[in-house]
Amino acid sequence: MPPASLNLRALIVSLGLLAAFLLAWQIGTSGLAKTEAMDPEYAALMGTSATTGKSAMPGPLDVAATIWGHLKNPFYDRGPNDKGLGIQLAYSIGRVALGYGLAVLVAIPIGFLIGMSPLMSRALDPYIQILKPVSPLAWMPLALFTIKDSGLSAIFVIFICSLWPMLINTAFGVSGTRKEWINVSRTLEVGPLRRAFTVILPAAAPTILTGMRISIGIAWLVIVAAEMLVGGTGIGYFVWNEWNNLSITNVITSILLIGLVGMILDQLLARAQRLVTFPE
Amino acid sequence: MNALIPFPARRAMRPAELPEPGRMSSDKFISIEGIARRYPAPGGKQTTVFENLWLPMRRGEFVCMIGHSGCGKTTVLNILAGLEAPSEGVVIADGKAIEGPSLDRAVIFQGHALLPWRTVLGNVAYAVSSRWRKASRAEIEERARRAIALVGLAGSEHKRPAELSGGMKQRVGIARALSIEPKMLLMDEPFSALDALTRGTLQDEVRRICVETGQTVFMITHDVDESIYLADRIVLMTNGPGAKVAEIVENPLPKDRTRTGLHRQPGYYALRNHLIDFLVSRSKTLRDESPPGYDQRHPPVVRLTLTEADAAAAALG
Numbered sequence: 001m002p003p004a005s006l007n008l009r010a011l012i013v014s015l016g017l018l019a020a021f022l023l024a025w026q027i028g029t030s031g032l033a034k035t036e037a038m039d040p041e042y043a044a045l046m047g048t049s050a051t052t053g054k055s056a057m058p059g060p061l062d063v064a065a066t067i068w069g070h071l072k073n074p075f076y077d078r079g080p081n082d083k084g085l086g087i088q089l090a091y092s093i094g095r096v097a098l099g100y101g102l103a104v105l106v107a108i109p110i111g112f113l114i115g116m117s118p119l120m121s122r123a124l125d126p127y128i129q130i131l132k133p134v135s136p137l138a139w140m141p142l143a144l145f146t147i148k149d150s151g152l153s154a155i156f157v158i159f160i161c162s163l164w165p166m167l168i169n170t171a172f173g174v175s176g177t178r179k180e181w182i183n184v185s186r187t188l189e190v191g192p193l194r195r196a197f198t199v200i201l202p203a204a205a206p207t208i209l210t211g212m213r214i215s216i217g218i219a220w221l222v223i224v225a226a227e228m229l230v231g232g233t234g235i236g237y238f239v240w241n242e243w244n245n246l247s248i249t250n251v252i253t254s255i256l257l258i259g260l261v262g263m264i265l266d267q268l269l270a271r272a273q274r275l276v277t278f279p280e
Numbered sequence: 281m282n283a284l285i286p287f288p289a290r291r292a293m294r295p296a297e298l299p300e301p302g303r304m305s306s307d308k309f310i311s312i313e314g315i316a317r318r319y320p321a322p323g324g325k326q327t328t329v330f331e332n333l334w335l336p337m338r339r340g341e342f343v344c345m346i347g348h349s350g351c352g353k354t355t356v357l358n359i360l361a362g363l364e365a366p367s368e369g370v371v372i373a374d375g376k377a378i379e380g381p382s383l384d385r386a387v388i389f390q391g392h393a394l395l396p397w398r399t400v401l402g403n404v405a406y407a408v409s410s411r412w413r414k415a416s417r418a419e420i421e422e423r424a425r426r427a428i429a430l431v432g433l434a435g436s437e438h439k440r441p442a443e444l445s446g447g448m449k450q451r452v453g454i455a456r457a458l459s460i461e462p463k464m465l466l467m468d469e470p471f472s473a474l475d476a477l478t479r480g481t482l483q484d485e486v487r488r489i490c491v492e493t494g495q496t497v498f499m500i501t502h503d504v505d506e507s508i509y510l511a512d513r514i515v516l517m518t519n520g521p522g523a524k525v526a527e528i529v530e531n532p533l534p535k536d537r538t539r540t541g542l543h544r545q546p547g548y549y550a551l552r553n554h555l556i557d558f559l560v561s562r563s564k565t566l567r568d569e570s571p572p573g574y575d576q577r578h579p580p581v582v583r584l585t586l587t588e589a590d591a592a593a594a595a596l597g
Contacts, residue, residue, distance in 0.1 A: 187382075190410050278396040279442035
């Protein structure tokens with residue numbers, strides 16, 4: 001029998017690991033703990049975990065039921081504290097799109113400037129070096145104070161955290177454009193603007209897209225934390241709200257969804273990256 | 281004035297203009313006049329790669345420059361291309377001082393320098409559209425296709441450089457340079473990265489194209505046989521730093537020479553031995569000690585007499 005393809009074997013191992021994990025989870029959360037006889041009123045106060053030995057941690061079947069419930073009706077809106085997961089995710093994705101989009105508009109031109117001008121590169125370097133390591137959430141109070149709008153502040157935080165990887169990668173890609181390609185355009189008397197679009201941009205595009213991919217990953221990490229702080233809407237707010245509701249099933253559901261959306265965003269940029277990558 | 285005449289007409293005129301070999305023409309198409317190149321060296325000193333370099337070139341002439349690494353050959357070519365400025369002196373091209381790169385002088389780079397994200401057609405069309413800014417798409421593609429066909433790559437227009445062999449890439453580089461119908465071609469060791477077989481066929485192509493179109497060419501090479509086959513005159517550079525033009529050797533071989541029959545031509549061995557002797561020893565001794573009467577403005581022009589080996593070869597042929 002010929003060996004199955006690597007993909008198929010990997011899939012089998014993946015599914016096996018999933019099954020083992022779900023099984024361990026199910027066993028770990030099923031009612032195996034000891035229960036004591038207690039006063040019925042006290043038992044009512046203590047809840048099922050004390051009376052029946054059932055763990056407070058939901059099992060995989062509970063989570064599956066919750067996910068199914070959310071999937072059936074993702075876009076309902078019953079007031080500020082009860083919105084469908086689809087709506088919450090849409091808010092988060094919207095904020096990321098706005099903040100990230102603004103960062104693209106700022107980072108790529110400035111990155112070009114830094115990459116093409118050794119003077120600007122050296123002049124701006126200290127600022128970039130100091131601002132880059134600052135946790136984006138540290139900007140939040142300043143943003144709230146100056147912008148005076150929590151929604152816009154969250155977008156600003158996404159903007160500031162998406163900025164640096166794109167800025168640095170654009171500058172790196174632009175300055176690394178092969179000298180001979182620049183010389184080709186010079187001998188053809190191509191003007192600076194046309195050269196930027198026909199030689200430097202395509203040459204730097206793979207590096208720029210790498211920066212954009214890193215940025216979208218960071219932006220999606222940060223939006224959850226930012227929304228926990230600003231509250232109101234969004235998947236981050238939802239997670240924190242459900243923690244306050246002690247709804248662990250909803251928290252676990254959110255974790256899965258956050259991971260899924262993050263993966264999709266990354267894959268979209270990976271695809272874009274493949275489009276601009278050229279073999280040498 | 282020449283620029284006003286449409287290109288095909290200029291082409292047709294060229295063979296008549298070609299001077300007889302050995303006769304100094306007053307038509308100085310390119311004139312290198314006393315150029316120098318210096319780099320700052322540690323300790324506040326300066327390294328002079330070459331200085332007071334003079335070299336005239338006629339229209340329609342194929343000039344090869346030979347010398348060891350470090351003698352500034354590539355710098356001379358870059359100055360001719362306008363990519364670098366000389367520290368001193370000027371280069372006059374077609375009556376005007378070179379002040380920057382120009383579409384009149386096309387460069388064929390050593391490492392082909394194709395844009396890898398463009399197809400063969402895209403690379404050549406990029407040059408064509410830079411030369412004729414207002415041309416229609418159809419006209420640009422038509423000119424690009426003609427240039428690609430000229431180097432024998434018809435059918436590969438939509439391949440990307442990564443899909444081509446080294447020889448094919450360099451053909452695209454040649455097509456790109458020819459597509460803009462330059463007044464002069466500058467080649468920096470264009471075939472040095474290729475295997476011997478490919479190099480031979482490409483030398484044939486270049487010779488065919490240059491003889492047919494009367495192209496003015498300046499080429500840098502390390503390969504003595506390449507220079508004998510292609511060049512009308514061979515410029516010998518002494519070693520650097522402080523390099524100078526030791527002499528200019530006129531190629532006595534007939535215009536209709538072939539690459540495979542080269543070694544049967546009378547004068548071939550004399551020329552080859554002279555060039556090899558130069559590279560082996562005289563390139564160093566001539567730098568350290570100039571011969572009496574040496575004038576940098578008018579480097580000695582050498583025409584060789586036949587050796588016994590040549591006479592024997594001629595008798596056999």
